[in-house]
Amino acid sequence: xxxxxxxxxxxxxxxxxxxxxxxxxxxxxxxxxxxxxxxxxxxxxxxxxxxxxxxxxxxxxxxxxxxxxxxxxxxxxxxxxxxxxxxxxxxxxxxxxxxxxxxxxxxxxxxxxxxxxxxxxxxxxxxxxxxxxxxxxxxxxxxxxxxxxxxxxxxxxxxxxxxxxxxxxxxxxxxxxxxxxxxxxxxxxxxxxxxxxxxxxxxxxxxxxxxxxxxxxxxxxxxxxxxxxxxxxxxxxxxxxxxxxxxxxxxxxxxxxxxxxxxxxxxxxxxxxxxxxxxxxxxxxxxxxxxxxxxxxxxxxxxxxxxxxxxxxxxxxxxxxxxxxxxxxxxxxxxxxxxxxxxxxxxxxxxxxxxxxxxxxxxxxxxxxxxxxxxxxxxxxxxxxxxxxxxxxxxxxxxxxxxxxxxxxxxxxxxxxx
Amino acid sequence: xxxxxxxxxxxxxxxxxxxxxxxxxxxxxxxxxxxxxxxxxxxxxxxxxxxxxxxxxxxxxxxxxxxxxxxxxxxxxxxxxxxxxxxxxxxxxxxxxxxxxxxxxxxxxxxxxxxxxxxxxxxxxxxxxxxxxxxxxxxxxxxxxxxxxxxxxxxxxxxxxxxxxxxxxxxxxxxxxxxxxxxxxxxxxxxxxxxxxxxxxxxxxxxxxxxxxxxxxxxxxxxxxxxxxxxxxxxxxxxxxxxxxxxxxxxxxxxxxxxxxxxxxxxxxxxxxxxxxxxxxxxxxxxxxxxxxxxxxxxxxxxxxxxxxxxxxxxxxxxxxxxxxxxxxxxxxxxxxxxxxxxxxxxxxxxxxxxxxxxxxxxxxxxxxxxxxxxxxxxxxxxxxxxxxxxxxxxxxxxxxxxxxxxxxxxxxxxxxx
Numbered sequence: 001x002x003x004x005x006x007x008x009x010x011x012x013x014x015x016x017x018x019x020x021x022x023x024x025x026x027x028x029x030x031x032x033x034x035x036x037x038x039x040x041x042x043x044x045x046x047x048x049x050x051x052x053x054x055x056x057x058x059x060x061x062x063x064x065x066x067x068x069x070x071x072x073x074x075x076x077x078x079x080x081x082x083x084x085x086x087x088x089x090x091x092x093x094x095x096x097x098x099x100x101x102x103x104x105x106x107x108x109x110x111x112x113x114x115x116x117x118x119x120x121x122x123x124x125x126x127x128x129x130x131x132x133x134x135x136x137x138x139x140x141x142x143x144x145x146x147x148x149x150x151x152x153x154x155x156x157x158x159x160x161x162x163x164x165x166x167x168x169x170x171x172x173x174x175x176x177x178x179x180x181x182x183x184x185x186x187x188x189x190x191x192x193x194x195x196x197x198x199x200x201x202x203x204x205x206x207x208x209x210x211x212x213x214x215x216x217x218x219x220x221x222x223x224x225x226x227x228x229x230x231x232x233x234x235x236x237x238x239x240x241x242x243x244x245x246x247x248x249x250x251x252x253x254x255x256x257x258x259x260x261x262x263x264x265x266x267x268x269x270x271x272x273x274x275x276x277x278x279x280x281x282x283x284x285x286x287x288x289x290x291x292x293x294x295x296x297x298x299x300x301x302x303x304x305x306x307x308x309x310x311x312x313x314x315x316x317x318x319x320x321x322x323x324x325x326x327x328x329x330x331x332x333x334x335x336x337x338x339x340x341x342x343x344x345x346x347x348x349x350x351x352x353x354x355x356x357x358x359x360x361x362x363x364x365x366x367x368x369x370x371x372x373x374x375x376x377x378x379x380x381x382x383x384x385x386x387x388x389x390x391x392x393x394x395x396x397x398x399x400x401x402x403x404x405x406x407x408x409x410x411x412x413x414x415x416x417x418x
Numbered sequence: 419x420x421x422x423x424x425x426x427x428x429x430x431x432x433x434x435x436x437x438x439x440x441x442x443x444x445x446x447x448x449x450x451x452x453x454x455x456x457x458x459x460x461x462x463x464x465x466x467x468x469x470x471x472x473x474x475x476x477x478x479x480x481x482x483x484x485x486x487x488x489x490x491x492x493x494x495x496x497x498x499x500x501x502x503x504x505x506x507x508x509x510x511x512x513x514x515x516x517x518x519x520x521x522x523x524x525x526x527x528x529x530x531x532x533x534x535x536x537x538x539x540x541x542x543x544x545x546x547x548x549x550x551x552x553x554x555x556x557x558x559x560x561x562x563x564x565x566x567x568x569x570x571x572x573x574x575x576x577x578x579x580x581x582x583x584x585x586x587x588x589x590x591x592x593x594x595x596x597x598x599x600x601x602x603x604x605x606x607x608x609x610x611x612x613x614x615x616x617x618x619x620x621x622x623x624x625x626x627x628x629x630x631x632x633x634x635x636x637x638x639x640x641x642x643x644x645x646x647x648x649x650x651x652x653x654x655x656x657x658x659x660x661x662x663x664x665x666x667x668x669x670x671x672x673x674x675x676x677x678x679x680x681x682x683x684x685x686x687x688x689x690x691x692x693x694x695x696x697x698x699x700x701x702x703x704x705x706x707x708x709x710x711x712x713x714x715x716x717x718x719x720x721x722x723x724x725x726x727x728x729x730x731x732x733x734x735x736x737x738x739x740x741x742x743x744x745x746x747x748x749x750x751x752x753x754x755x756x757x758x759x760x761x762x763x764x765x766x767x768x769x770x771x772x773x774x775x776x777x778x779x780x781x782x783x784x785x786x787x788x789x790x791x792x793x794x795x796x797x798x799x800x801x802x803x804x805x806x807x808x809x810x811x812x813x814x815x816x817x818x819x820x821x822x823x824x825x826x827x828x829x830x831x832x833x834x835x836x
Contacts, residue, residue, distance in 0.1 A: 011628060013454045015445030016637070019437060022459070027433030036431050037466060041440070041457035048455060055473075072611040072627070073618065105807040111608045131808070208434065277702070277723065283709030284695070284702025287723040291701025294777055294810060302729035305695065305705040305721035307714070311763060315720060345729060359712060392712060 001034045001173060004060035006052055008068040008077045009152060010043040021066040021150070021157055028161060031177055031206060031221045032169055034062070044074040053084045053147070061145050064165075067152030069134035071113040078120065081139055081147045087121035095119075095126050095135045102133040127164045132156040138168060175223045178230035182218040182241055183251040183258050185405055192216045195244045205233050207241075214398050219256070250408065260404040265293045267411035268349070275407065277303030278316055278341035278352035280328075281371065282396055286351060286403045301345045306337065312354075316340030329354050331372050331383035338374030339381045349410060350376040351403050357392045371399050375406050377414060419452045419591050422478035424470055426486040426495050427570060428461040439484040439568070439575055446579060451593035451641040452480070462492040471502045471565070479563050482583075485570030487552035489531040496538065499557055499565045505539035513537075513544050513553045520551040545582045550574040556586065593641050596648035600636040600659055601669040601676050603823050610634045613662045623651050625659075632816050637674070668826065678822040683711045685829035686767070693825065695721030696734055696759035696770035698746075699789065700814055704769060704821045719763045724755065730772075734758030747772050749790050749801035756792030757799045767828060768794040769821050775810045789817050793824050795832060 005025050011017045022039045029036050037059065042052045056063045068077030082089045096118035103110040117134045120126060127136030129151060137149040148165055150157045170176055184192060189211045193200070196218070200207050205222035218241065222233035242249060251258045268275060277287040277300075287303035290296050304315045309328050312318040318336040326332040334354050342350035355371030362368035369388040374381060386402055388395045423443050429435045440457045447454050455478065460470045474481045486495030500507045514536035521528040535552045538544060545554030547569060555567040566583055568575045602610060607629045611618070614636075618625050623640035636659065640651035660667060669676045686693055695705040695718075705721035708714050722733045727746050730736040736754040744750040752772050760768035773789030780786035787806040792799060804820055806813045 010626060012441075013444060013457065014448040014626075015441045015443070015454075016626075016628060018441045019457075023433045023436045025433070026431060030432045036433075037461065037463075038470075039431065039437075039459035043455060045455075052456075071608045073615055107805050107807065108606050109609070111606075111612055113608055113612060279702070279706075281709075282706060283714075283718070284697070284705035284721055284723060285709075287702035287725070288697075288700060288706055288814075291699070291703075291723075291725060291814070292811065296701075297725060300701070300723075301726050302733060303702055303723035303725075304733075305702060305709075305718075305723070307705070307709060307721075308719050311720035314763070315722075345732065393710065396706075396709075 001062060001169070002060045003029050003034045003036055003062040003064060004056045005036060005039040005064050005066075006056055007039070007041045007066045008044065008049060009041070010074070012041045012067070013043045020154055021152070024154065024158055025064055025066070025150075025161060027208070028166065029169075031179075031223065032166065033173060033175055033223055034169065044068060044076055046076055046080055049076060049080045050084060053081060057084070057141070057145055057147075062148065063146070064148045064150065066150045066157055069117065069136070069149055069151050071111070071116050075116070077149055078137065081149065082121050085121060085139055085141050085147070087123070089119040089121060091115060091118050092120045092124070092126060098126070098128060098135050099133055102129075106133075127160055129156055129160060131159065136160050136164070138165070174225065176225070176227050176230055177221060177223050178227055178234060179219055179221045179254075179256075180234050180238055181251075181253045181256050181258055182220065182238065182249055183253070183263075184216040184218070184245065184248050185214065185250050185260060185401065187216065187245065187248040189216050192218075192245065196241065199237065199240065202237075205237050207237065213394060214401050215260070217256070250405070259293075260401055260408065261289045262293050264404045264408040264411065265290060265296055265299050267408045268299045269295065271411055271414060273299065273349055273411055273414060274301050274347040275299055276301050276341040276345040276347040276350040278337040278350060278374070279303065279305050280307060280312070280337070280354040281357040282353045282399050282403070283307055285396060285400050286353060289400055289404065301347050304341055304344075312337060316344065327366065329356055329366050329370055329372060331374075331385065334372035334374035334383040335376070335381045336374075338376035342376040348377065348414070349407065350374075351407050352376075353399050353403055355386070355395070355399060357395045359392060369395050371395070373399070373403050373406055375410055377410060419480060419587070420478045421447050421452045421454055421480040421482060422474045423454060423457040423482050423484075424474055425457070425459045425484045426462065426467060427459070428492075430459045430485075431461045438572055439570070442572065442576055443482055443484070443568075443579060446584060447587075449595050450584065450587050451591055451595045452587060462486065462494060464494055464498055467494060467498045468502060471499060475502070475559070475563055475565075480566065481564070482566045482568065484568045484575055487535065487554070487567055487569050489529070489534050493534070495567055496555065499567065500539050503539060503557055503559050503565070505541070507537040507539060509533060509536050510538045510542070510544060516544070516546060516553050517551055520547070524551075545578055547574055547578060549577060554578050554582070556583070592643065594643070594645050594648060595639060595641045596645055596652060597637055597639040597672075598652050598656055599669075599671045599674050599676055600638065600656065600667055601671070601681075602634040602636070602663060602666050603632065603668050603678060603819065605634065605663065605666040607634050610636075610663065614659065617655065617658065620655075623655050625655065631812065632819050633678070635674070668823070678819050678826070679707045679711050682822045682826040682829065683708060683714055683717050685826045686717045687713065689829055689832060691717065691767055691829055691832060692719050692765040693717055694719050694759040694763040694765040694768040696755040696768060696792075697721065697723050698725055698730070698755070698770075698772040699775045700771045700817050700821070701725055703814060703818050704771060707818055707822065719765050722759055722762075730755060734762065745784065747774055747784050747788055747790060749792075749803065752790035752792035752801040753794070753799045754792075756794035760794040766795065766832070767825065768792075769825050770794075771817050771821055773804070773813070773817060775813045777810060787813050789813070789820075791817070791821055791824055793828055795828055
């Protein structure tokens with residue numbers, strides 16, 4: 001099967017939006033053994049879009065579009081596809097229901113133009129959109145080829161593709177796909193790459209690294225006739241990766257939802273531990289990242305955002321004298337913050353962060369990017385120094401990740417509570 | 419001038435690499451007033467690449483390529499372009515010098531195949547590559563059109579484009595471009611679109627909507643010979659939009675960095691107001707979103723993450739009895755939280771959030787998505803009810819946006835402090 005990716009949207013042509021959809025779809029198709037020979041982007045222009053459809057269909061069996069399914073005059077993807085298919089768009093009851101339900105859920109008034117989101121050709125297979133109002137579609141053409149319509153926002157496109165389009169493709173190709181997600185914190189991309197280079201060239205299973213700030217995730221994917229077969233291809237690869245990377249691997253998941261926060265929350269929950277946060281430069285982001293994880297309420301009691309210096313004394317009882325003597329960005333103050341938070345909330349663990357996120361406020365002794373994390377437990381309190389660099393946001397994000405990393409390790413080494 | 423972006427590389431087709439080059443080039447061209455009607459990606463295949471060149475040249479004046487300038491057999495971008503131009507590739511002395519110098523700098527031995535990096539047609543304008551071995555090129559064609567070759571790595575492509583290609587383009591077009599960003603909260607995309615439909619079809623200025631969760635941003639762009647001229651084209655359009663949309667517009671910026679948080683922080687800072695947060699379901703995200711804005715320290719004193727019920731009493735002094743009587747997700751508790759936070763930290767304003775983010779915890783009376791925001795000021799305290807829907811993350815994100823929106827409005831109506 002040969003597929004082609006056609007992304008529709010003037011915002012892409014103008015470079016307002018980074019086209020992550022093309023990469024996502026290409027990577028998944030590649031893993032499904034579907035060849036992709038072309039990707040293109042066209043704007044919201046009927047004539048050019050029609051030409052793009054005709055050309056893509058002249059050289060591919062399957063054309064996957066993203067974007068242009070909304071209710072506005074700009075949203076022409078379906079209309080032009082129907083013209084190419086030589087069919088009429090009609091209101092499809094099941095689609096109209098989906099759109100209505102969404103608007104009901106969102107408590108938004110369904111304006112008249114939204115009916116267009118429920119219009120498809122009679123023989124179109126409609127795809128449910130759990131994350132937005134616009135349904136997707138699989139449009140059959142007379143010559144046995146297909147056009148697949150996906151919504152533009154990645155949060156809508158990705159689950160729709162994974163849960164509805166992939167099974168449809170697999171049914172046609174007779175393959176199943178299994179993935180495992182190996183999550184790494186504390187080893188740089190190039191180091192990981194050097195150690196795994198030879199494994200990354202494999203055809204089946206495939207291994208692709210994805211980097212996010214301070215982290216590397218490896219996606220190992222095997223395709224086979226059955227899931228068992230695919231899993232048996234993945235096992236040895238994952239063992240080899242564990243052997244080569246060791247304990248920088250903090251999770252191996254069967255979904256891509258893993259995160260340092262999830263690992264930290266499970267580590268604490270498994271041991272019945274509670275936690276409190278005391279945050280200065282992160283301003284509440286450590287706590288809210290923990291709250292991102294469903295079930296966090298069993299673990300996180302609460303936290304303090306002590307952004308201005310005096311609030312560290314007011315809320316956490318950090319002695320003013322200590323701040324004067326050691327400065328506010330110091331291991332001593334980090335420890336006092338964690339200790340204070342743990343005592344105020346009576347938790348098993350507490351983590352604190354104080355530092356300089358910039359852009360201003362750095363000094364020669366304490367440059368921008370200097371951060372101290374405090375970790376308090378029944379075994380006492382200690383501080384970790386981080387020397388980070390980059391933008392304010394980068395420094396704060398990395399601080400949160402290190403804090404979650406330290407929390408997880410602390411929980412894993414803590415004796416289980418009874 | 420009409421340009422087209424043609425990215426060459428199998429790694430792009432397979433989704434191994436995210437195509438940031440297309441966005442970078444598109445954005446810069448857009449800012450230069452050059453229209454981009456198509457972007458495409460093809461693999462390292464001579465036949466398909468030649469077709470792609472011929473097609474792109476049939477509809478554009480300028481084709482900008484990225485990738486495939488290296489020394490390997492896969493690097494066919496220049497070779498195929500020369501064939502399309504009907505010219506021969508020859509070793510160009512100046513280019514050979516550049517390549518030699520680079521290898522010298524990198525202390526690497528220049529293997530024989532690297533000579534190919536110095537081969538261009540006789541009439542090609544060679545582009546210096548300060549960050550890599552492969553020079554870029556501007557290749558003139560017989561019909562007055564051009565092919566521009568850029569290297570694939572962004573660190574090489576971006577400075578080469580900015581410092582050498584942009585001046586070359588500006589010399590040919592003589593246009594400047596100006597944009598204004600109109601930010602909207604509290605009106606859905608389709609409602610905005612219904613009201614502005616006729617304005618969105620204009621050629622100059624252009625008006626394009628971009629949606630993010632709960633928000634719409636309009637980008638108004640005018641091109642002219644001078645900046646003054648462009649701005650004078652934008653003024654009346656923006657006035658008309660203000661007239662039609664009213665106070666759902668919370669910012670009109672000259673950059674696209676605006677946000678509800680930035681608007682709220684400036685509103686408070688302009689009036690010398692301080693704020694505290696008391697957060698349950700948002701778990702610190704309101705405070706950390708405020709801290710995202712440089713200069714937040716003048717405004718945000720601190721905050722409380724009172725995630726577990728008892729912490730609302732412990733940290734904010736919310737009476738247990740009130741919680742028992744009214745339940746924790748109630749306007750009364752939201753008000754008590756805001757009042758408590760304002761008193762504890764002695765701020766001018768305080769905002770609180772209590773609600774059910776799900777996925778569990780909903781009841782018939784109080785379904786998932788029920789949220790109360792409390793806002794306390796010297797004028798007293800009141801609560802707002804939100805009924806949100808969707809994922810846990812969606813509910814929490816929208817809660818933060820509503821809280822920032824309410825803070826901004828409260829600050830704007832507050833009498834300036836002295």
